Amino acid sequence: MTNKHYDICVIGAGPAGLMAAGIAAQNGASVVLIEKNKQPGKKLLLTGKGRCNITRDEQDLSEFTTAFGKNGKFLYPALKVFSIEDTINFFASLSLETKTERGQRVFPISDKATDVLKVLQAFLRKNRVEVLRESPVVKLTKNGQTVEKVNLVSGTIKADKYIIATGGVSYPETGSRGDGFRWAKHLGHTVVHPYPALMSIITKEDWVKDLQGLSLKNVSISIYQNNRKQDERFGEALFTHEGMSGPIILDMSKNIAQLLKQGTVELKIDLKPALDYPKLDLRLQRDFKTKSNKMMKNCLDDLLPQKLIPVIGNLSGIEPDKKANSVTKEERKTLLHLLKELTVTVIATSGFNKAVITTGGVSLKEIDPRTMKSKLIDNLYFAGEIIDLDGPTGGYNLQLCWSTGYLAAKSAASA
Numbered sequence: 414m415t416n417k418h419y420d421i422c423v424i425g426a427g428p429a430g431l432m433a434a435g436i437a438a439q440n441g442a443s444v445v446l447i448e449k450n451k452q453p454g455k456k457l458l459l460t461g462k463g464r465c466n467i468t469r470d471e472q473d474l475s476e477f478t479t480a481f482g483k484n485g486k487f488l489y490p491a492l493k494v495f496s497i498e499d500t501i502n503f504f505a506s507l508s509l510e511t512k513t514e515r516g517q518r519v520f521p522i523s524d525k526a527t528d529v530l531k532v533l534q535a536f537l538r539k540n541r542v543e544v545l546r547e548s549p550v551v552k553l554t555k556n557g558q559t560v561e562k563v564n565l566v567s568g569t570i571k572a573d574k575y576i577i578a579t580g581g582v583s584y585p586e587t588g589s590r591g592d593g594f595r596w597a598k599h600l601g602h603t604v605v606h607p608y609p610a611l612m613s614i615i616t617k618e619d620w621v622k623d624l625q626g627l628s629l630k631n632v633s634i635s636i637y638q639n640n641r642k643q644d645e646r647f648g649e650a651l652f653t654h655e656g657m658s659g660p661i662i663l664d665m666s667k668n669i670a671q672l673l674k675q676g677t678v679e680l681k682i683d684l685k686p687a688l689d690y691p692k693l694d695l696r697l698q699r700d701f702k703t704k705s706n707k708m709m710k711n712c713l714d715d716l717l718p719q720k721l722i723p724v725i726g727n728l729s730g731i732e733p734d735k736k737a738n739s740v741t742k743e744e745r746k747t748l749l750h751l752l753k754e755l756t757v758t759v760i761a762t763s764g765f766n767k768a769v770i771t772t773g774g775v776s777l778k779e780i781d782p783r784t785m786k787s788k789l790i791d792n793l794y795f796a797g798e799i800i801d802l803d804g805p806t807g808g809y810n811l812q813l814c815w816s817t818g819y820l821a822a823k824s825a826a827s828a
Contacts, residue, residue: 419445419543421825422563422572424550425593426453428811429797430578431533432818433825437576438540440826445570446542447563449549449592454530456580460769460811461518465526468500468815469808470517477812481804488802488813490782495819497812507532516648516660518807545570553596559792560600574825576785578796578818581771582607593799594774601789603776605801609768610667611810613658614680617758620724624652627720633686634661637679638672647686657757664805667772670762682755684717694749701745705738712737716752725751770810774801785821786828794821 419442423434426448434446446453460466471477474492478485495503501511501519509532510522521528537544551564553575563570579593594604629650636644644665651659657680672678685693696716704712710733713722726733729748731740740748765771775795779788787793796817804810 417445417568417570419443419570419572421445421574421576421822422447422570423576423578423822424563425577425579425797425799426450426544427578427580427797428454428457428814429580429799429818429821430576431457431530431537432815433576433578433794433796433822434542434544435533435536435540436819436822437826438537438542440823442826444540444542445572446537446544447548447550447565447570448544448546451547453534453544453546457530458526460526461520463526464520464524465529466518466520466806466808466811467504467511467529468497468519468812470501470513470519471497477809480809481802481813484777484802485804487777487780487782488816491785491816491820492812494823495816499819500812500815503815504529504532507536516807550592550596553600555600555790558790560790572792574792574794574828576794576796576818576821576825577799578814578821580798581774582609582765597775597795597799600787600793602779602787605773605776607771607773608667608670609762609765609770610670610772610803611663611769611806612666612670612763612767613653614656614662614666614669614759615761615763616656616680617760620727621652621656621757622654623724624720625654627652627718628659629682629684629718631686632661633683634665635681635683636665636669636672637681638676643672644668650682656759660806663769666762666768667803669759673759673761678759680757680759682757684721684752684755690749690753693752694745697745697749701737701740705736707737709733709735709737709740725755728755769806770798770803772801772803774799777801784824784828785817786824794825796821 421437421442421444423430423446426446434444438444478488511519512522513519548565553563554561560575577593582591598604633647635642646661648661649659650661669678700712709731710726728751731744780795785794797814
């Protein structure tokens with residue numbers, strides 16, 4: 414291994430690195446892919462709860478990039494070179510067929526992230542990429558405005574071009590420990606302070622344990638701090654043993670984490686967003702009237718999931734065996750309030766240990782979006798989560814990896 418020389422050296426065998434290595438080799442470059450883990454693609458296997466949400470079927474690129482916030486336009490050139498349609502066609506060319514589910518989320522037909530990794534590894538083999546497993550990088554050596562070599566425990570690797578695709582700091586057991594950020598800083602790059610994103614929350618209320626595993630569909634959740642609404646999302650959420658997760662929570666978690674630094678954060682869950690207070694009140698009155706001789710606990714079946722009924726009943730203070738025709742107006746109003754504003758208090762987020770992605774990273778001001786090349790180091794490129802760009806859940810962040818990995822590879826191979 415000592416002093417071997419390649420056209421391109423890719424560091425990090427996550428989604429961006431796998432794509433970059435394969436595409437660079439396909440374009441005629443001799444490529445080495447360095448991975449610290451025994452198994453490449455460790456984090457890829459966790460995506461989409463093991464199903465791998467490959468991308469989002471969004472044809473409007475402006476709409477897609479807007480989801481990444483104010484920096485989203487940085488991604489536009491990469492998407493123009495390797496679009497969502499290109500991604501789906503690329504995997505189809507590797508004999509991996511996909512399907513589009515609710516919310517425009519694209520998955521492999523097999524529902525197995527392992528199949529995505531298998532076809533990518535086969536792609537690397539076909540294009541003769543040399544993969545060095547269990548090879549942690551000690552440091553990158555710089556000579557003037559270029560990277561001269563990569564120092565490994567067992568020797569050095571030299572290349573004409575280098576692509577860093579080491580991800581962020583989230584899910585550290587997959588190998589994401591911020592190594593790339595340290596190297597980027599050493600090479601003179603600015604790293605926007607990383608913090609976790611797309612993570613679950615921990616709540617103060619004990620009753621969430623009784624709802625563990627319950628999925629809420631078509632609900633609206635608002636973030637409040639100091640009685641002021643800070644954010645609101647509609648969609649799906651999930652109760653866990655210690656709080657909440659699911660798409661809405663993951664997408665709001667970055668905001669929640671920032672607000673927690675300033676004080677108490679509350680989430681208000683509207684279980685019936687399609688009905689305003691007056692309409693929902695009429696609905697309750699109608700249900701209670703038609704089920705007047707039934708116990709209150711048996712009158713909410715049409716409104717709530719079975720698992721949620723005893724929790725709402727306990728919080729309302731209404732005796733579960735009380736007949737529907739005996740429920741007072743004040744009790745009904747309390748129940749109404751719970752259905753429209755079921756409140757949980759957030760005490761923490763799950764942090765980097767369970768965050769899906771890292772927000773922050775190598776400053777976009779120091780990367781050319783047309784090539785993914787460093788503006789500071791002549792033979793260095795970046796791809797994937799290491800850059801200061803992140804999107805919501807639902808295939809956005811993997812598409813970021815595919816497109817930037819592809820663009821970095823094409824640029825490096827043709828430069």
